[in-house]
Amino acid sequence: MTAVAPTATELPTGGAPHLSHLDVLESEAVHILREVAGEFENPVVLFSGGKDSIVMLHLALKAFAPAPVPFSLLHVDTGHNFPEVLEYRDRVVAEHGLRLHVAAVQDYIDRGVLKERPDGTRNPLQTLPLTEKIQSERFDAVFGGGRRDEEKARAKERVFSLRDEFSQWDPRRQRPELWQLYNGRHAPGEHVRVFPLSNWTELDVWQYIAREDIELPGIYFAHEREVFQRSGMWLTAGEWGGPKEGESVEKRRVRYRTVGDMSCTGAVDSDADTIEKVITEIAASRLTERGATRADDKMSEAAMEDRKREGYF
Missing domain, CATH: 3.40.50.620 (HUPs)
Structure with a gap:
């Protein structure tokens, strides 16, 4: 897998042992x-x-x-x-x-x-x-x-x-x-x-997950989900209080970069349904997962x- 770092068993040019x-x-x-x-x-x-x-x-x-x-x-x-x-x-x-x-x-x-x-x-x-x-x-x-x-x-x-x-x-x-x-x-x-x-x-976390073949909850990968938009984020409807009047629910293909309370954790539009695709998507991102999808971190500057x-x- 090209996106995943080499393991310690691989040798760089010259034959000396190398830790990734x-x-x-x-x-x-x-x-x-x-x-x-x-x-x-x-x-x-x-x-x-x-x-x-x-x-x-x-x-x-x-x-x-x-x-x-x-x-x-x-x-x-x-x-x-x-x-x-x-x-x-x-x-x-x-x-x-x-x-x-x-x-x-x-x-x-x-x-x-x-x-x-x-x-x-x-x-x-x-x-x-x-x-x-x-x-x-x-x-x-x-x-x-x-x-x-x-x-x-x-x-x-x-x-x-x-x-x-x-x-x-x-x-x-x-x-x-x-x-x-x-x-x-x-x-x-x-x-x-x-x-x-x-x-x-x-x-690093995703590359390690790929290398170690660690199982994750399915919501970390792209899937169809009913969501609504609030403050620029796609939230999942639930008993916590969403959606409100004027917030329409629609079905989109999304995944979650981080997991927290449903009321403040937003999904991102994504087709990354495999670890390899997730790694490629993250490598191209310029926002951290909390900066992009956590409303609780945006309540104030600090x-x-x-x-x-x-x-x-």
């Missing part, structure tokens, strides 16, 4: 996963069924094979997730015998702790369920699939990112990470967010950074 850029990224991520396993007592992996968390789980399976993954999984369920993604999540958890913690936004709404937003999106409501679950389960390290190429606030973050006792992020407390030396020290009540895919790009300071990923 995917081998280097994989090695770095595996090192981070093992570092956390050795340094922390109760880590957890955020797993939504999205492509980045799928790759992160795949890396964890490789890092500790043939032993089981020494981490449980955590999903913050907005109640507005794509059914295809939830089905994939549950199937993978059962297949590998993993433990899944679910923090449900709907529970907080039912208790009156959180209120529905006028726009119907629940992504900004995930912070409280996430932080309370971290505190109640006493997780001291939380793996996230965030990458620096996604969004400018995420570009500021270290691989090991300290959170205070309120799960809040202070950019001024960033620690140096020279020579891949990671400082996981934290006070009681604090925890560390860990990002093994920090140095990956969207293209929307993501504001949420990260409050405890969001």
Whole structure:
């Protein structure tokens, strides 16, 4: 496959052993996963069924094979997730015998702790369920699939990112990470967010998926779907509040570049129904997947950074 980087078994001109850029990224991520396993007592992996968390789980399976993954999984369920993604999540958890913690936004709404937003999106409501679950389960390290190429606030973050006792992020407390030396020290009540895919790009992720033959939910590939347009994005109709009056539903051939709450995750017009076609499409794109398809990041100039300071990923 021409779009996929060569593996370590291939030799460049001259016959010297060579590591591809995917081998280097994989090695770095595996090192981070093992570092956390050795340094922390109760880590957890955020797993939504999205492509980045799928790759992160795949890396964890490789890092500790043939032993089981020494981490449980955590999903913050907005109640507005794509059914295809939830089905994939549950199937993978059962297949590998993993433990899944679910923090449900709907529970907080039912208790009156959180209120529905006028726009119907629940992504900004995930912070409280996430932080309370971290505190109640006493997780001291939380793996996230965030990458620096996604969004400018995420570009500021270290691989090991300290959170205070309120799960809040202070950019001024960033620690140096020279020579891949990671400082996981934290006070009681604090925890560390860990990002093994920090140095990956969207293209790297897809090339790795192709190389490792990793299964993904079908919505990442072109398919026919009923959608409506809002703020320049194609959204899926649902109980969350769409479409509104004047917003007409039409059937289009689309796919999703990222997966989140149905109310703020837009589809893109696409004929890319194979991994090879997706890689070609992404290579030609000049917008990150969040910049192109996530309405929650467009609420303000600093929307993501504001949420990260409050405890969001």
